[in-house]
Amino acid sequence: MLQLDHIYKSYGDHHVLKDINLHVDQGDVVSLIGPSGTGKTTLLRTINYLEPADKGTITINGISVNTEKAKQSDIIKLRRQTAMVFQNYSLFRNKTVLENVTEGLTIVQGKSKEEAEEIAIREISRVGMADNVDKYPYQLSGGQQQRIGIARAMALNPSVILLDEPTSSLDPERSAEVMRILQNLAELGTTMLITTHEMEFAKHVSNKVVFMENGHIVEEGSPDQIFQNPVEERTRQFVRKLEKPLNVD
Template sequence: MIQTTGLSKSFNGLEVLKSIDLRVAPKEIVVLLGPSGSGKSTLLRSLNGLEELDGGSLEVNGVRVEASMPSKKKQANFREIRRHTGMVFQQFNLYPHKTALGNVIESLLTVKKMKKEEAVKIGEQLLGRVGLLAKKDEYPSRLSGGQQQRVAIARALAMEPALMLFDEPTSALDPELVGEVLEVMRQLAREGMTMVIVTHEMKFARQVANRIVFMDGGVIVEEQEPEIFFQHPESERARKFINQLQEH
């Protein structure tokens, strides 16, 4: 589903991703872990073109992008990738002037040019999937952070993505609201959705991931199954990271 080869990215001369090789199989759930500034979010955002590639190449769901491609070709290929990739951010980025249902069906109306009644049917079904059908006519300002994030997930699912990317989806939430968002993600995992997730929720990572990819300083330091990673990490850097987590 995803393959990156030698992926590199710099900001103002500072190399944030250093020749990253990553593979993600269909239906696999990969959690990216690492300290702040390790390159996790930049890697995630590079997968759907939110960050420009400086070097290397990637292939997502059969669509290939190389850093050396002409700009127009790159943009066209990333547009194609985004059509099959759902992304959920820390901030919910909902349209404040649209209801929960309005937010979910927006892409169906504008991108897929669907008839409104058809879009509404799908939107209601998706809000039902994230447990929010009863809130379909509420505006974002009337929803809790957890509810807004679940609407954002439903919105991402509206495009029937082959792949979901989550960039710290619970970090802006009050602790008591985190569980409801993670439960929706668990349900997606049970349904076989391919997911790449940047998160600080270690218990969730341990339960749901097929593989942990641990990053530090712009490189992948270690890749392991969760149980091995959390109990017997190979690298000194990963051991230190896990020990720090346990101290908190």
């Protein structure tokens, strides 16, 4: 479903991604974990060309793009295979919930208003927000806005959904709501690539965990391998820190 080969990304002299290679099968739920500033968000943004990679090849659902030679038409084809859920929601403030979800369907996919609304209402209902279709983002809680962001992504029927810290701006209760929705999507076979600090989600919902540091993939494997029996010493150090209680004295 998704293949990354030798992806590099720099900002000036700062090398953010260094030879990233990753394979994601259809239906995989992959959690990207690691210290802050290690390139996880940049990796997601290179996949859908919000941040063009400097080198490497991205393949999604059979569509392959060499990032050094990509034409705009190639980028559009690749981008249409993905949908992004942002940590700050990124909803249109002047549009209703329904309009936020139908926007991409009508403008990007060229669907009629009637078809777009039918799809949008189905996905809004799936995330438990059917009673809020006429509300504006400012009338919703952060958790509700993120649920609309997920509905908007699902409505596009992408090959893979990219989620950047989808619960980082939420309190624990709202975070749990969003995680339950993602778990439901995982059970439906939705392919997802998620940057997260929610280790319980990574342990119990993901079927693959990728530990990144300093722009490299240090180790990848099943949740049991990464959290219980990691191979790399740096992964072991990271996991051990997660298990230590916070000392607030």
